[in-house]
Amino acid sequence: MPLVQYPDSSSEDDSKGITVEELSQLSSATPTSALKRKRIELDQSSSELPPLPASFYDLYSTNARTSTRDDPSLHGGRKRAVPHVEGNWATHVYLEWHPSQTESTALHTIISLVQSRTEPSAGASPSPQIHPLFLSSLGVPLPLHISISRPLILRAPQRDPFLATLSTYLRKSAVRPFEIVFTTLKWVPNFERTRWFLVLGIARPTNDELNRLLQACNQAAEVFGLPRLYTGDGDTRHEKQNSQPQDLSSSFHISIAWTLAEPLPETHALLTSDPVARFVDTDVRKLEVGFEAVKVKIGNVVSTVGLGLRPKSEIGGILG
Incomplete structure (x- = not known):
């Protein structure tokens, strides 16, 4: 298709007297240093983009549904622990970690070491x-x-009342931003034993933040007659609150990988022997992971409750 020839504009009329040779001379007269300086400025501006806000990740925390029913074939054989029921809202409270490149490399190394030593013989x-x-x-x-x-x-x-109740208990816990370090590597199953997870154990933080957050969350769950975590109970509607909090530090963990088949005894054993155990001791235990907020996922909506916020009952007055 031939190009359409448009009449010259007024701006083009102004430049009719400039020849090609003159344009070439003008462009060649531009100092090389100025071009380099401009290029450096552009490179710096592109490399100094501000980081994405933490809330950005919450917008994409749920995968798009590709089926109207639960289909394990769409999820690598995984089965939903709690079947979806219309009108029910799956809810989870957690601390979120976005591994850095260095941290991801360490996690990759762990999985590679474990996988390579579970390869079968001919x-x-x-x-x-x-x-x-x-x-x-x-x-x-x-x-x-x-x-x-x-x-x-x-x-x-229950969605809004639960979030409000949970936020109140979390503020009352007075937990401020904190860091954790890892301890051991082990395999643990889910409740139905349909999946096994490779997990990193967590050392008890300096101010026992994890136990305090767990207690706050369990208190909120109890208000609504929901099961509590790491207590071995079911419906708590008619149970009295335990006035003596337990130390459940050994229960906290971060899952880094999963498999559908139960690991063999020798697969469990290799986690505590070289080279896997040595890598955990020398590299993984050096990692420090910080948390500044609690995430509450209700359905496909994620809310954030910042740590270090004071209870509303303590806020008020000029000096409050």
Whole structure:
């Protein structure tokens, strides 16, 4: 298709007297240093983009549904622990960790070491594939988390009251931003034993922040007759609150990978022997992960409750 020839504009009329040779001379007269300086300024401006706000990740925390029913074939064989029921809202309270490049490399190394030492000998059946939780099937980085609630089910009218009640208990816990370090590596199953997770144990933080957050979350769950985490109970509607909080530090963990098959005894054993154990001791235990907020996911909506916020009852007055 031939190009359409448009009449010259007034701006073009103004430049009719400039020849090609003159334009070439003008461009060649531009100092090279000025061009370099401009290029450096552009490079610096592009490399100094501000980081994405933490709330940005919450917008994409849920995968788009590709089926109207639960279909394990769409999720690598995984089965939903709590079947979806219309009118029910799956809820989870947790601390979120976005591993840095260095941290992701360390996690990759752990999985590679474990996977390579579970490879079968010639003629044996293939070993179960270990899937990282910090990468999607397309290689996109994903966040990891520490659970401070069980998978909860809310009815629609309970969503806002639960979030308000939980926020109140979290503020009363007076937990400020804190850091954790890792201890051990082990395999643990889910409640139904349909999946096994490779998890990193967590050392008790300096001010016992994890136990305090867990207690706050369990108190909120109890108000609504929901099961509490790490207590071994079910419906707590008619139970009295335990006035003596337990130390459940050994229960907290971060899952870094999963597999559908139960690991063999020798697979469990290799986690405490070289080279896996040595790498955990020399590299993984050096990692420090910080948390500044609690995440509350109700359905596909994620809310954030900042740590260090004072209870509303203590806020007020000029000096308050």
